[in-house]
Every structure is written in C-alpha cells, then in structure tokens.
Amino acid sequence: MKKTLLALSLLLSSLLLSCDKNEEEFFVNEDAATFAEIGSIDIGDVGAAEISAYDPQTKRLFVVNNSTVNKIDVIDFADPSNMKVIGSISMTPYGGAVNSVAVSNGKVAAAIEASDKQANGKVAVFNTSDYKEVKVITVGALPDMITYSPDGNLILTANEGEPNATYTNDPVGSISIIAVNNNYAVTTIDFAGFATQQTALMAKGLRIFGLNATFAKDIEPEYIAVSDDSKTAWVTLQENNAIAKLNLETKTITSILPLGFKDYDVDGNTVDISDRDNAVALGKWRVKGMYQPDAIAFIQHAGIPYLFTANEGDAREYDAFAEIKRVSALKLDATAFPNATDFIKAEKAGRLNVTTTLGDTDGDGDYDFLYSLGARSFSVWNGNDGALVFDSKNELDTKVIAASLYDDTRSDDKSIEPEGITIGTVGNKKVAFVGMERVDAVAVYDVTIPTNPVFLQILKCGDAPEGVLFIPAKNSPTQKSLLVVSSENDGVIKVYKPNTL
Helix, strand or coil: CCCCCCHHHHHHHHHHHHHHHHHHHHHHCCEEEEEEEEEEEEEECCCCCEEEEEECCCCCCEEEECCCCCCCCCCCCCCCCCEEEEEEHHHHCCCCCCEEEECCCCCCEEEEEECCCCEEEEEEEECCCCCHHEEEEEEEEEEEEECCCCCCCEEEEEECCCCCCCCCCCCCCCEEEEEEECCCCEEEEECCCHHHHHHHHHHHCCCCCCCCCCHHHHHHHEEEEEEECCCCCEEECCCCCCCEEEECCCCCCEEEEEEEECCCCCCCECCCCCCCCCCCCCCCCCCCCCCCCEEEEEEEEECCEEEEEECCCCEEECCCCECEEEEHHHCCCCCCCCCCHHCCCCCCCCCEEEEEECCCCCCCCCCCCEEEEEECEEEEEEEECCCCCEEECHHHHHHHHHHCCCCCCEEEEECCCCEECCCCCCCCCEEEEEEEEECCCEEEEEEECCCEEEEEEECCCCCCCCEEEEEEECCCCCCCEEEEEEEEECCCEEEEEEECC
C-alpha cells in the first residue's frame, strides 16, 4: 500500500511539474505598453473587414466580408507579417449578410441574418480545415454577434431583432444558446418575462421607447461576454441602455441591469459638443449621456466578475420613427435653461444630437434635461449587481486629442465612438484594447486592477475599427501576444505585437 501511495505521489508531482513547465513555456515577459504594427492586409472596401476570429489549429484568420458578396474570407496567418487570403466561404446559401464569426476546437461559427432582416437568422458551422459545413441552426431575428463559451460547449448569439423601416414588423430581441455536444440543439429566449418590471427598470435608466413596441420587441441584444467557467453570460442591450445577465446552466435571463446616465456638467466629464466652434474645446454642459454600450468583455478579479463596456451609443432612425434631433430644434425649459438663446447657438450646444424620448420630466412639452447618445468612454461594472465601479470619463477624448487624431466633425454626435473592446493577458498584466470607430485608433489600458485602469498607449489603425481581437501567446503562430484590428470602412486588417522584456 505504501509503495502504491508513493508511486501515485511521484506521478502527481511529475504531472504538476509538467503543468508548471508548460505554463512557463507559454509565459512571455512582454511590455504591454509597446504594441507596434507588424503586418497589414487590405481585403476590400466598405464592409470588407468587420469581425475576425483566429483558429490556432490551422493558423488561419476568418474574417467577415460583406463588401461585394456576403462571405467569410480565410487568411493564412502563419506569418502575421505576410498575410494572404487563401479562400472564402460563401454565405449566399444561408441568407443575407454575415455579421459575426467565432472559432473553437477547429470549427468556425457564423451569425447570418435572413434576407428579410425581420425573419429568423441562422448560425452556420464549418470546419476550419476544409470549410465543409458541419451544421446549420435557426436562431432569432438578426443575429448580430456570436461567441463560443470558453469551454467550447456552447455557441451564443445576440439576436437584435430590429424593426423594418415602417415599424410594422418588429421582431422580439432574443438570445440563442446552442449546445454543441447535443447535436447543436438550440434554445432561444426573449425578455417577455420582464414586462411586469418595466416601470421599475425604466426608473433606473432602462429605455423602452419603440413605436407601439411591446417590452419584448423593444429589447435589442447587441454583444455577449461569458464568464471563465462558462456558467454565466452578460449581454449588452445597446438601444435600451442596459445589460442582461444570463444563467447558462438553466438557459434563463436572470436580471436586467439598467446603466443610468453620465453627467457632462461635472469635473472630469467635460466634452466638446460642437462641430462648428472651430476648436477642440472640452467644457461642462447641462447634458447627460446614455451609456448604450456596444461591445462587452469580462474578467474575474478577487472573486468579483467585472464587465468592461465600450459606450458607443446608438439611435433608432427609421422612416416611421426617428428619435434624435439637434438641441437647436427643441423647446427648452426656461427655468432649466435660462440662457437658452446663447445655449442653442451652433458654436455652443445647438448642434448636439440628443434623443427626444427623454428629458421632458414634467410633461409640459419642453425639455428640462438633455440626453445625448453614448458616453464617449469605456466603463467597468460589477457583474453581480450592475454597479458602476469605473468610467474613463473624458480620458479617451484627451488622449486622442493629444495624439492629434481627434475628429472635430464628430463632436456634435458621439465623438470618438468607442465600439469594440477585448481583454487579454500580456506578460503578467491584464490588458484592455478599446477600438474607437470615428478616430481610427485603439486605446490600450492596463486593467490588472479592474477598478483602476491605467492608460498605456494609442494605436493607429484602419478606417472605422470594428473587430478588436486578442490572440494570447500560447495560441499565437509566433508564440507572442498579438492584437488584430479589422476595419470596416477600408477593409484593412492590422496586426500588432508588444516588445519582449
């Protein structure tokens, strides 16, 4: 018995040493503040390089390309400094545009909207080696983002369910959960069960405002992040200014976390809200911002789940219903805005786009408050209760201005427009990468302490970065950390890597 125990002990020690050795082999001591471009490829024009996913088995990059025909381009990524398009997967048999891709265990999954955008969309799964179709699954209307759970057992899609132009067909927003190991069985869930909480949730900042929309139809899921243990997911509800929390074991939505509003009339939150002031001037304004996040990323720290959001902002603009107007087109409350004549000048706040669905608090036909789109920032939220634990305030603006990349023509709308965000481990640090659509740049932050992100650098990229993909050193073809940024307006994909210490 003693000999058996000794043998087991030696075997366990050997396995532990082997694990430690493997971890050491994949650890690369890198400087997260030194990312620099090492490769670039142009695969088309507008819509040609939206979202990218990487397969470490084949060393291939799979890129959404809706520029001329709807397809996924396949790029040889074995040498990131010398990328080549080696094939494509046509989306024509499956519906309309492909909106997102994700890779796991030698399979690439694509989220594809129907030719009629209000009809149910599809997820198509292919082998990464030979591009052969593995499975096609029907999901909700307009699947806008797709991801695998970290364990590879689930595929999730955020089904936005946008209305048609006349608002006569508004499908419910939903989330589809696909069980990979159960022959890709799908469960699609919506938000109808929360309708009874609408008043309470709206009092906390949730927005329900579509034309004659029910609660379930008004919700529009945008982007998904999944916990490391693959048991919980969080979904941004961009137009609704909230995040939904899901239990992936029971396949249920457990809560909706309204995000509230940001005050631009306090120190640290100063903004430039005019594109006609002939200057880039940050100031305090009696305006609030709706966070309205697009992308979301997750990290666990000290037992707490933290959610990082890129607070892009978005408006509903349809033939039958458009929510935004310039401040100068609104009637302002005389008590709230005693200097309204000056306030609405083009070089002041007059050009700012705001929603008409909020702000008339007393129902008398004039606006007591003004609410603009997005928050011009990234934020960190407690994933348990939705509490805001950090906001970058106006730091993205100031860093972009300092880098001479600021576009003053966007001051009246959403400014830098943070859209994408991803988090990876670089050396011994957790690092966040924030893609900013309107200034063609990515901000890099040390988020090792999630409640205190520290700015590291700005990276120039292609026109309108849409996809921000981090490839950890252990999966990288170079065995070094890589950042891949795909930009939808010029079809350019750029690759960056940090220096090794």
